[in-house]
Amino acid sequence: MAYRSTERVKARLSASRERIVAAALEVMAGHGYAGCSVAAVAEHAGVATGSVYRHFPTKADLFAEVFRTASQREVDAVARAAALRATVAEQVSAVIETFSGRALQSPRLAYALLAEPVDPAVDAERLVFRRAYAELIAGYVAAGVASGELPPQDPGLTATALVGALAEAMVGPLAAGVAGPSTIPSLIMFIHRALGVSP
Amino acid sequence: MAYRSTERVKARLSASRERIVAAALEVMAGHGYAGCSVAAVAEHAGVATGSVYRHFPTKADLFAEVFRTASQREVDAVARAAALRATVAEQVSAVIETFSGRALQSPRLAYALLAEPVDPAVDAERLVFRRAYAELIAGYVAAGVASGELPPQDPGLTATALVGALAEAMVGPLAAGVAGPSTIPSLIMFIHRALGVSP
DNA sequence: GCAAAGAGTGAATGATGGTTCAATCCTTGC
DNA sequence: GCAAGGATTGAACCATCATTCACTCTTTGC
Structure with a gap:
């Protein structure tokens, strides 16, 4: 034998893979999913x-990962902001402020992640994204109900509805920039009322 | 001259046009937007x-009309149900019940109208659909605020958020059937709280 | 019945863009 | 340096449909 995959090569491969994901994310932030032909992403990644097909079996697989990565980053940022607050009211305010602040910072990306028409296989990843938000929020709601800060309610449904309200309210502003x-x-007022935060 | 468009022909034309729209709607209700190739719709319409191109310049134009028609039907049904009620609380309950009842009756169609990835030009029509709902609800909310049944709030934003909450809460159930x-x-409880309906 | 002109047809066309693969370049171990 | 293989390339390939268009069928007014 004369060739065997070595650490250096493995590192280069995974760096290359990451560069492709990052490039896809940048192209998407710049021109939306619509601008993300495989050729465009590849060129951007150099x-x-x-x-691209050395790393991902199909375009859908690539973008599933792109969506997963970007979503995780968003959810993490929101979670980090909310974790600093003590009451459910403040936690949810932090969620809304962080979510919408970041979305308005990169409106094209936010639109792509939230609402732009994409391949159905990628769309599935979007549901995961939304569920991740919902689960984060459901945790806070459940704690609030347990502590008596919030009236009895189904935390899962409340959280889901809240995510929907938040996303819908942002689509207009995102289109406008x-x-x-x-x-x-x-x-925030709407959602505090919806949660039953006492005034 | 020897041929001139006559009433009979005009009627046949418009009947044919309507049959195409109806066929498109049926194919969509059966197999989603994904199953709606122009050929499939044409075959279904006979x-x-x-x-098809005698009546619509492009597929996107056809489906814009399909979405418009279907959306109008939905909004009308919801408006009719709500109009029978006296208080905002009841009106909004009627909206939710009618909306979700009809959606669960034709889950594939509801999913297509609400969330399925479609051509961007058709997607634009979806925004109109959602805005129509929002405006209907905003009217009730504004009346409720004016009469003192609801606390002061921005009826437009409340209605938008409410539509988002409703749609999001239905996507899961629609997928499950x-x-x-x-x-x-x-x-309903969530949304009553969100509106500030006094208990 | 017939000529004119619109309506209807559906196979061929064409654009798009994801995917492949033969050729080439690198890396590795000796 | 070299042979063995993996990595990389990008132009060619191909599948999918929306769209077109040359042709046929109907309708109309005489």
């Missing part, structure tokens, strides 16, 4: 089109 | 593929 000054405070 | 027995009542 590899040949065919090389900015939110009106009262959008975020109004949304 | 016309040749090319004939049924809603858990407590989904609808829980959702």
